[in-house]
Amino acid sequence: xxxxxxxxxxxxxxxxxxxxxxxxxxxxxxxxxxxxxxxxxxxxxxxxxxxxxxxxxxxxxxxxxxxxxxxxxxxxxxxxxxxxxxxxxxxxxxxxxxxxxxxxxxxxxxxxxxxxxxxxxxxxxxxxxxxxxxxxxxxxxxxxxxxxxxxxxxxx
Numbered sequence: 001x002x003x004x005x006x007x008x009x010x011x012x013x014x015x016x017x018x019x020x021x022x023x024x025x026x027x028x029x030x031x032x033x034x035x036x037x038x039x040x041x042x043x044x045x046x047x048x049x050x051x052x053x054x055x056x057x058x059x060x061x062x063x064x065x066x067x068x069x070x071x072x073x074x075x076x077x078x079x080x081x082x083x084x085x086x087x088x089x090x091x092x093x094x095x096x097x098x099x100x101x102x103x104x105x106x107x108x109x110x111x112x113x114x115x116x117x118x119x120x121x122x123x124x125x126x127x128x129x130x131x132x133x134x135x136x137x138x139x140x141x142x143x144x145x146x147x148x149x150x151x152x153x154x155x156x
Contacts, residue, residue, distance in 0.1 A: 001086060003031055003049040003060040006094075007067075008080040010034065013094055019102040021074050024067040025056060029109035032058035032136075033097045034090070036118070039142040040149055042089045051136045053122035055129055057113040058136055072106070117144045 010030050014022045022030070031047070038046035049060045067075050086094075101109060113119045122136040 001047050001084075001090070003047040003063050004066055005084050006034065006047050006086060006090070007031060007060075007063050008083045009086050009091075010094055010098070011075055011080050012077070012083050014098055014102060015077055017098050017102065019098060021105060022102075023072050023074055023106050024064060024070055025072060026106035026109060027067065027075065028059045028063065029057055029106065029113055030097055030101060031060055031063065032113065033101050034093050035138070036141045036145045037097060038090055038093045039138055040145045041093060043142075044089070045138065046087075046090045046093065053119050053132050053134045053136050055131060057110040058119055061133075 007027055010027065011022050014020075014030075032051055034046045035051065038044060047060075049062060051058045051060055067079070070076075070079070104112070118136045118140045121140055122134045123132060124134070126132050126134075
């Protein structure tokens with residue numbers, strides 16, 4: 001699956017769950033967390049596109065371009081068409097990610113992603129507002145969020 005198709009599913013599912021503030025920026029972060037948790041929980045990618053470490057957090061360039069006309073506004077339902085059925089495992093992760101992360105706004109999710117190792121590692125020594133197309137490693141994502149899950153399961 002590609003990230004554009006998954007983004008349509010996330011927007012549709014978000015609307016159905018009462019999440020009406022999915023902007024391009026927020027969508028980027030939701031896609032990132034879907035990818036991370038699918039890697040951890042199912043040992044596979046939710047989508048094949050690479051995620052880049054942009055100034056405002058993790059981003060998928062094709063998805064950004066798809067929805068850039070909405071700037072910081074919520075992406076309206078009419079902007080999505082032909083929502084394809086997705087893998088059941090990924091659908092379960094989307095549901096969980098929307099439940100956990102969907103309540104936060106795009107700015108909060110940006111700040112959250114900036115505190116986490118995968119984005120920070122990909123950015124390296126770049127200045128906070130320096131543009132970057134550096135890729136976020138899926139191996140780092142799987143390791144970092146896998147450790148978070150282990151700590152949570154131990155109650156730490």
